Amino acid sequence: MTENCSFQCKLKQPLVLVVDDDEDNLELLAQLLQFVECSFMTAEDGVTAITLAQQHYPDLILLDMILPDLSGVEVAQSLQQNPQTKNIPIVAVTATARAESQQQFLEGGCLECVIKPYCVDEFEEIIHHYLFKKN
Helix, strand or coil: CHHHHHHHHHHCCCEEEEECCCHHHHHHHHHHHHHCCCEEEEECCHHHHHHHHHHHCCCEEEEECCCCCCCHHHHHHHHHHCCCCCCCCEEEEECCCCHHHHHHHHHCCCCEEEECCCCHHHHHHHHHHHHHCCC
């Protein structure tokens, strides 16, 4: 019975929270995450994103920076202030290409910025970096 439990634990897929208010963007990222064998959940606003992160502790958050209620920076800062979610890596996914905005996202708690439209191969590398890297 212990072997079975160990085997099941090894098969557990990383969990990614995808936050975007655009359904097409959510669908594209869902397909990418399925391809790289990740479980995922989605949120279309900042409040839902914070709630899901606090309930499920995803291994990675892909966060759109322009949301209908809270900004991505506000979401990232809220998660950074919570001891239980502060270590979840957050990657900003944004259409904002201005260097000043990207710097604000990084200062707000995001580890990296991915600019839309993004190259799927490069985005896959980023996901692998945060989910499968060996420390």
